[in-house]
Amino acid sequence: MVSASEPFLIIRGLRKVFAAPGGTTVALNGIDLEIARGSFVSIIGPSGCGKSTLLQIMAGLAEPTSGAVFLDGRKVEGPPRSVIYVFQQYTRSLFPWKTVERNVAFGLENRESLSRDEIASRTRQIIALVKLTGFERHYPWQLSGGMQQRVAIARALACRPDVLLMDEPFSAVDALTRVGLQELLRSLWRELGLTVVFVTHDVDEGVYLSSRVVALSRAPARIAIDLPIELVHPRDQIVTRALPQYLEYRGRLLAQLFADEGLVATEAA
């Protein structure tokens, strides 16, 4: 499934230092990463380790203190056209004054020079893809959390981006809704040949979804583990998650996270 690895998204020597009244905080301390086109990379790490900062720099929403991000050979300065960022807080990132279809069409209206009809038909198509047909005229706040995040995904995909950057997109929904969204994302990724960078604090989610998991250490973050996930496709929420291989990946990543946090995960005898 994953195409020949030409480095598509390159992160070079990325450092991010925040100046605060009480001194400076080093969030990212020299991150180097090469991401192949069409891969699904999850970035995990303890909360506050700079995962989101890294993603925002990749999206051109924040500037690095030093180092750079290159997308398809070009340095990222400001949000690139072919990259869309999906926020964790869908209730805040969807525009409450726009209906579902207006939200989904937002990128199309602003990014591409399409006719009204083309926008309408593409919007309809993408809404069908995330299984929201029939809710076009609803407002986002009239929908459940999972549906709202599907609207946000549809809005992102409508522009046919090459890269989808997702910041803990499913962490605010319940477990069953999350499974549905995970399956939707997996199928969209495979169908559309997207490159996905997915930030999560959930090791299971990262391993299940990805073709590669990168674990960051505590801030100042560096790469602690870079693990290719060689589980077969198509995956299955029950079967895949029971494979010895899956459990081994999960164990290695959890051990790293626990060690990093100084967490004792064993019950006293």
Add this chain to the structure above:
Amino acid sequence: MSDTAKSDMPTPVAPPAKPAVGVAWLWKTRWFGVGFIVLLLALWELAAASGWVPSMSFPRMSAVLATWWELIVSGELFGELVPSILRMFGGYFIGVALGVVLGLLMGYFRFFYSLLEPITEVLRPIPSPAYLPIVILFLGIDDEMKVFMIAFASLFPVLLNTYSGVRSVDPIQLQTARTFGVTGWKLLWQIVLPSAAPYIFTGMRVSLAVALIVMVISEMVAASSGIGYFILSAQRGFKIRDMFAGVLTLAVVGYVLNRLFVAIENRVLAWHYGYTQQQRN
């Protein structure tokens, strides 16, 4: 949505909806309060008729209503009201437009905030009657003066509320728009303005009341037509019933304007009520 939520009255702790027992249903309807007004008017009538308030300045309510009706039928009242309303709307819309534009600029561009914030804070507290004489010196006593007065007074509530609205736009919405390549003026128009709309409407509602007040004041000080002029000259000519009729007319005008405003607001901001309701749950 219930009628209470739509009305402009602040709705503090909504009483829990208990099943109506006995006559409790009575004070849950709007007609209860309307009945109270009717009762007060009846007391007025009684007070005047029985001479409890012995004054020629206190005519019977029925006489006031009769005079009011005559003034309506003869067209005299409308003759005074129409120029007043036109001036009011003229000034109001100029004030609102300027207030929105300046508020957006101040909220969005630091340059305009630094430039305009001090002068806003200096001019805003001056009560409009205080600068009326100055305005008369420059614009005379005709429509220009009144429209200017109304526009100037309407400007500040809209400006301040628009500014707060812009400042409180969710940064995540702005970032979302940026990832879709929407920046600069497009961002202002497509995201900041609609997002600030609830604040802008709050300012517009305050300004509407202000506009009505300034309209009457400016007509009382200097005018040869208009409802404010009508009320004051009726009082000076001892046409007490006409005077009361004029005040009643303003009550009705104010009420109708506010209902109209609320109706428009409910249409334009339907999303906002739904959204905030949802957020609360």
